[in-house]
Amino acid sequence: MTNQQVNQSTSQLLYTLQIADNALIIGHRISEWCGHGPILEQDIAITNTSLDHLGQARSLYQHAADMFNALPAEQKNTLFTSTALQTKINKGENIDEDDLAYLRDSWDFRNVLLTEQPNKDWAYTIVRSFFYDAFNYYFYTELQKSKDTVFAAVAEKSLKEVTYHLRWSSEWMIRLGDGTDESKARMQEALDNRWAYTGEMFEATEADKAMLAEGIGVDLAAIKTKWMQHVTTVIEEATLTLPANNWMHSGGKECRHSENLGFVLAEMQFMQRAYPDMEW
């Protein structure tokens, strides 16, 4: 590989992790509702969407692992600083989807902060899903045109699933926003609190910029307009008020996370860390 190829492949790998980490972390967060949903049908619905996210994450992690394994050894050592993963890399072993999910610490994760925020109650969960599903819908619509054939295939497949997710979360926004005084107040509170996590989805990292230039990635500025349009329409229909503040949290896409991610990983990775290489 030439230096230029190594740089391109590294950007593509980090870009893949941004997408896959979003899918894994939101998928894990909403799976926490399993057995606790407000009614049986919704318990089933939310865990179904969780499975979709997890399936999307798996395809992308395997793609990232394949890219990683093809890199020259010296480059491999510069990408992660998680001890468990690095130990495996130092042995010269190939890594796979499971290593990326289970052996990285929070500082090697690139998901947006929105996805790792706690479920709190049904209103907070719905608002978080709604913001994210709307993003995912427009993101995968564009990613279908990627020059990376794996991205294009994952996007084509995922878009069908994400369409159900967006319908579902948009309907809940309207049902609860335009519901009782209690449900409306809770939705508005969740909206006000989670709003400041939406800006990061559209912030372009170096990987975002490099992949857009290569025709592999998505133009985040372009989908922001569409996202805003959908979000505004639904929020109006839900008789809720779009928060006026424009200050936004960021950092997740560059591995600076809130304390919440540590708790997600502690639960998700416990078995694999306590009993390395276990399978069942």
Next chain:
Amino acid sequence: MPAITTTQVYDWLQQVTDPEVPVLTILDLGIVRDVRIADDEVTVAITPTYSGCPAMDVIGINIRMALMSRGFKKVHIEQQLSPAWTTDWMTEDGKRKLKEYGIAPPVRKTSDNPLALFEDDNIPCPRCNSEHTELVSRFGPTSCKSLYKCLDCKEPFEHFKCH
């Protein structure tokens, strides 16, 4: 081992059923995308219905078992993501079997007329055929199904989503 044709392999695959919807074979579902034979080696390309469908691993194992029991020593299962699976590939026979089983089959070809974001299909009841039905939940016991109830015969039923 005598020469085996792909037609023969397809006949055997027709006996492998979906573990979640056992009235459907994997050919009825339209998830088998390709069969290739080279000497004593057979490759079956399948496409997942949904990204996270837990039945896919079981289906892979069942295909392997079915072909190994017929003498193949090397069976490869390939996952193919594109083109993405659609219920348009479900056979007419498969739809008939679904309805007899009590699951409302997909009613529309998704490729020619996709739904608008908040548009819904009208799903007839598989028991009394009434179109007077109501969506209960977009997600059923498996990703591929949603839940409805019939407002005439009052029976709840599952619908295999148009995907």
